[in-house]
Amino acid sequence: MADNKNQVANAAKKGNGNGKGHQDNDKPRESFKDRKLRLAADKDYNVISQRTTDNAEYINLLNATDYLMYRLRMVNFDRHPTLTIDDLARFLKRNNEIREDINQFNIELAKAVGQNYTPPRGYTAKPLEQSKADTKQPESSPQEMPAATA
Incomplete structure (x- = not known):
């Protein structure tokens, strides 16, 4: 029983805070900057320049919209659709x-x-x-259609 308590205590020291231990904790934690650089190389990511603080809100809104539109398209139309x-x-x-x-x-x-x-x-x-004005067809006088011949 004492050996079991020591194992649990050692696992808690090495672990991720839940007392169960985790094998990956021996690796150094990836920094925020390193994670961003790694993700920027992924084909599903784009790097967005942000020059003003309010554009951070745009970026956050866009990320949320991207995720929710993905969920709308891919998840809600499977075997148990919740949307029409x-x-x-x-x-x-x-x-x-x-x-x-x-x-x-x-x-x-x-x-x-x-x-x-x-x-x-x-x-x-x-x-x-301007785009709508450019796409309007010029009005012309109606012309008679030639009669169909058999």
């Missing part, structure tokens, strides 16, 4: 609208500060009102 396809479509549409709003905000902001803005692939650099 209509829910998925609604969330995807709203997500796209928010991203387009941010693109439009960047266009306005760049114009206000006199900077060039190149949007990400798939977005236009034209203000939304």
Whole structure:
């Protein structure tokens, strides 16, 4: 019995705080900076420059949105769905609208500060009102269709 108590005590000293011990505790703990650098090399990660404090909030919101959209697409539509396809479509549409709003905000902001803005692939650099005007078809007088021949 005494040997068992000594083993538990030694495991608690070596362990991760739960009294059970852990094999990986012999390795030095990875620093915050080292972990960030290691993750930056991963293909699922992007490094984002943050020049203002409020952009840290944007980054945190974006990370949360990324994770939740992943959960929406991958997890909720398995064998036991909790959401419908209509829910998925609604969330995807709203997500796209928010991203387009941010693109439009960047266009306005760049114009206000006199900077060039190149949007990400798939977005236009034209203000939304200008884009809609460019895509309108010119109105023309209706023409008669030739009669179909048999």
